[in-house]
Amino acid sequence: MVKKYTLVTVKTPSGWLLINRTNPPYRGMWNTLGGKFLPNETPANCASRELQEESHIIIPPHDLINGGRVFWHVDGELRAELFAFFGHTEDELVMPRATREGILATFSKDWLLADNPGLVPDLQPLLHYALNGERHDYASYFTGDRLEDFRIADGEIDD
Secondary structure (H helix, E strand, O other): OOEEEEEEEEEEOOEEEEEEEOOOOOOOOEEOEOOEOOOOOOHHHHHHHHHHHHHOOOOOHHHOEEEEEEEEEEOOEEEEEEEEEEEEOOOOOOOOEEOOOEEEEEEOHHHHHOOOOOEOOOHHHHHHHHOOOOOEEEEEEEEOOEEEEEEEOOOOOOO
16 A cells, blocks of 8 residues: 655745654655644645644645655555645744754755755755746655655656
C-alpha cells in the first residue's frame, strides 16, 4: 500500500522554515515539516494540522498553497505520495528552536538552492521548482537512501 504524507514549507520574516528531524527517515538532515494523514483527512487539513503540531504555527488549510505531489519510489517500488504545500506567516519566530520532532530553523532561499548536502536529497530539486513559482507533480527515484533521479511527472502517474 502506498503511504500518504504531507510536506509543508513556510516563509517567515527570517526565511524558510525547516526541521532537522530527530527520528528516521532522514534523521540529522534538514527537511520540511509535515507527516502522516489521519483517517479521512484531506491533504490540506493534514498539512495544516502537522504544521501546528510541529511548529505551533497556525495556517488554515485554505491559506496553504498546493505545491504539487512527489511520487516517492524506493528500490523500484512506489512507496509514498507526498503532498507539498507552501505557506506564509508574519509571526516573528525565535530560532533555532528545539521541539520533540527536531530542531526548527529558518534559511534563505539562496541557502536552500545552493549545493547543499545537508538537505533531504529530493527536497532541493522540489524547492528549485516550487520557490520559483512552478507547481508540478514530481517523481523521485531512490536506490536505498541514494537519490538516482528526480523529474517532473505531470500526467505520468494516475491519481
